[in-house]
Amino acid sequence: MDRLINWMNVKFAPKLNKFTENVYVSSISEAIMVILPMILVGSLLTLFSILNDFISWLPDLSPITTFSFGLFGLFISFLTPYYIMDKKGYDKNKIIAGATGLSLFLMLLRPSITDEGHITFILERLGPSGMMNALIVGMFVGLVMGIFKRFSFFKKGSELPEFIIEWIDSLIPITFILLVGWLFNYQLQIDMFDVILGALEPLTLISQSFAGFVLINFILVFLYSFGMSPWVLMPILMPIWLQAINENSSLVGQGLDPVNINTFETFFSGWLGVGGLGATLPLVILLFFAKSTRLKAVGKTTLVPSLFNINEPIVYGAVAFNPILMIPFWINGLVSPIIVYIALNTGLVPIPSILFQLWYTPLGISTYIIAGITGLILLAIVLVIMFLIWFPFFKVYDKQEWEKEKKERR
Numbered sequence: 001m002d003r004l005i006n007w008m009n010v011k012f013a014p015k016l017n018k019f020t021e022n023v024y025v026s027s028i029s030e031a032i033m034v035i036l037p038m039i040l041v042g043s044l045l046t047l048f049s050i051l052n053d054f055i056s057w058l059p060d061l062s063p064i065t066t067f068s069f070g071l072f073g074l075f076i077s078f079l080t081p082y083y084i085m086d087k088k089g090y091d092k093n094k095i096i097a098g099a100t101g102l103s104l105f106l107m108l109l110r111p112s113i114t115d116e117g118h119i120t121f122i123l124e125r126l127g128p129s130g131m132m133n134a135l136i137v138g139m140f141v142g143l144v145m146g147i148f149k150r151f152s153f154f155k156k157g158s159e160l161p162e163f164i165i166e167w168i169d170s171l172i173p174i175t176f177i178l179l180v181g182w183l184f185n186y187q188l189q190i191d192m193f194d195v196i197l198g199a200l201e202p203l204t205l206i207s208q209s210f211a212g213f214v215l216i217n218f219i220l221v222f223l224y225s226f227g228m229s230p231w232v233l234m235p236i237l238m239p240i241w242l243q244a245i246n247e248n249s250s251l252v253g254q255g256l257d258p259v260n261i262n263t264f265e266t267f268f269s270g271w272l273g274v275g276g277l278g279a280t281l282p283l284v285i286l287l288f289f290a291k292s293t294r295l296k297a298v299g300k301t302t303l304v305p306s307l308f309n310i311n312e313p314i315v316y317g318a319v320a321f322n323p324i325l326m327i328p329f330w331i332n333g334l335v336s337p338i339i340v341y342i343a344l345n346t347g348l349v350p351i352p353s354i355l356f357q358l359w360y361t362p363l364g365i366s367t368y369i370i371a372g373i374t375g376l377i378l379l380a381i382v383l384v385i386m387f388l389i390w391f392p393f394f395k396v397y398d399k400q401e402w403e404k405e406k407k408e409r410r
Contacts, residue, residue, distance in 0.1 A: 080138025
């Protein structure tokens with residue numbers, strides 16, 4: 001265990017940090033984080049829509065979801081190149097880079113334009129289904145704009161106003177970017193949306209498989225146990241999760257059954273994120289019964305955040321880099337998703353099909369909203385198993401800490 005911890009600290013963590021600090025990766029992360037409120041709007045309206053089942057005269061607020069979460073890809077196409085230019089230090093070009101990303105994204109959606117000037121987009125392509133398309137567009141625009149920023153038509157010290165220089169220097173990269181879009185869309189007749197979806201299909205299929213579902217959860221938990229926030233992988237996972245829940249919702253709307261188990265809702269709102277990623281709420285509750293004064297104090301200070309699925313205090317305060325508690329953390333990261341996947345895949349519990357990314361909703365409430373009574377029964381079963389996994393390791397750690405405290409009192 002000591003050798004593993006040392007390797008993670010010295011070798012692995014620095015390389016992962018280098019990857020996440022890359023301009024393009026960090027820009028995608030920031031763009032997603034900035035736009036998360038638009039997802040939360042859709043989640044809040046999910047709560048409201050539940051009332052529609054009981055109060056028929058309430059208004060239909062689904063258009064609000066359409067013009068918030070339903071335009072997710074559109075927002076990302078602007079924000080990704082915006083943040084790339086920002087992080088490269090080209091502050092004066094970030095707005096035009098964002099606008100160019102928006103323009104290219106819309107062009108590549110292949111809208112139909114009539115002779116009368118009416119333009120029609122396929123709505124789903126503007127939302128989470130088009131998110132990966134938007135990310136690729138954003139990175140391409142950021143790359144091209146960054147390269148051309150190194151060149152200028154004007155020498156330093158030019159008497160022209162700076163904003164005029166910026167305008168003229170932006171003409172070539174913008175023209176080049178849109179020419180590329182024109183070439184693919186209107187000359188080669190390539191539907192980039194379908195191309196990207198086709199290219200990502202193997203990854204999507206793997207992520208929705210039993211092995212993919214369990215592996216993704218374990219990787220997140222494993223990294224977290226070494227103090228690395230699981231949110232570093234959001235640029236990779238969020239497009240998969242958003243597309244999956246969007247497809248589930250669409251299938252249910254057509255009277256079909258949802259098929260995608262690997263969604264944000266499953267991980268953070270339903271059964272696996274009990275008190276936060278890695279199922280740490282049972283540990284927090286067990287700490288209340290600790291003999292160790294320190295561990296009791298940790299339990300008291302971390303209970304309230306844990307009830308709202310915020311577990312950084314308990315992870316960084318007790319679990320991370322602690323060999324005794326890392327092991328049950330990992331075991332839960334494997335056992336819980338296995339049980340959840342089997343229950344959902346066999347139809348014992350309905351697969352989530354409504355957008356609900358209010359991960360901070362207290363335990364049980366979110367589970368009931370996305371899966372009903374059978375979802376709560378599964379949660380109860382998973383909770384019992386989580387407690388059983390944590391318990392022996394908690395006892396060992398508590399005894400160890402208690403012995404230390406007794407020696408300190410002597």
